[in-house]
Amino acid sequence: MAAPVKDREVLQRLSFLFQAAHWVLPHSPALARFYCSIQRGTARRLVLRLSPSVKRVVCRRCCSLLLPGAGGCLRLRGRGQPRTVLRCRSCGRHRRYLCREPPILETPPLETPTLEPPPLEQAPAPGQGPPRINPAQQQSGDMSSDWSPQKRPVPNQKTPFAEIKLPLF
Template sequence: MAFNMKGRKEKDVLERMNYLYQASHLMAIGAKNPIAASYYGYVMMKCAQKSVLRMDPDVKRSVCKCCLSPLIPGVTAKVRLVSKPTKMVRWKCLICDATKQYPTKGGHELWADRPEALIEMLQYTPKPKKVTGSNRCKIIKKSVNASQPSLITATCELLNTIENLSQGLDSCVAEGSCSGSNTGNDLNQNSEVSMVDSMVEN
């Protein structure tokens, strides 16, 4: 299935909900602060309601409906298998004593887990930023001591020269008029760029 690369207005809301969900778990497990965990869960649910977004069933089932705290087995929740009157899984919140019951029927599958429920897949991976010579110069100026202006100037000039050569190489590759010598120049440019990068990192 093809990915839809177009951005959506709900992207920021989904990222915020993801952050709040992780913060709620962190407060419940690491900080042992059930009040903060419940508050982050409350804000997450309100974000979903305000933006009219459907939460994944696995995420929704891991949050208490009463106090909105994360249901973590052994920490904030107790999980038991019940056989009467029907086979089901019972979750009990240890903060507000609210219970949830989910039947365990053989072959039962949620609608969200079925293939026909998937309409499209969205990819929110940002495009990698192209590092230009001017950007490299800014990085060098921040990392190199200001008492060495000659080194900064020489390095920036070298980077600008490499960038101009690489642009010329790209244009000649697009036109199909490159010779064997250009390939050697490309290798030299890559080695010089890697050398400058190692200088910046050091």
């Protein structure tokens, strides 16, 4: 069983406020801004950290959502190191994020499984099968063939373990 999450109800309330702000943004940007400001104030009062994905889409100055087309403007700028620039349409504040390439892993990639079936063992040619044992060899006890079953010891036959006697307690 997983450990109980501290302040579970508060985290649910913060999540609800963020989702409500997204939902009402097209109809009432002021109400969405109000929900985001309540979310930020609650997190500060209870000393909880908001996730970076939430902090990235909320303006630090006016608490409006920075979604492209609704409350923010998204541009790609820069020559040497390209940057993503988010501009708040309410207050004009800019947020710049570097567009980094994913890190190159030094471990070799895993081999992808092939879709071809594994090669089948070749069946013997027609007329050729396992070698047959002559009934005379079978009666004499000569089992030199590799594929024949091994002899099992007879129950009355003495084995090295039969001579060991253990004390009874």
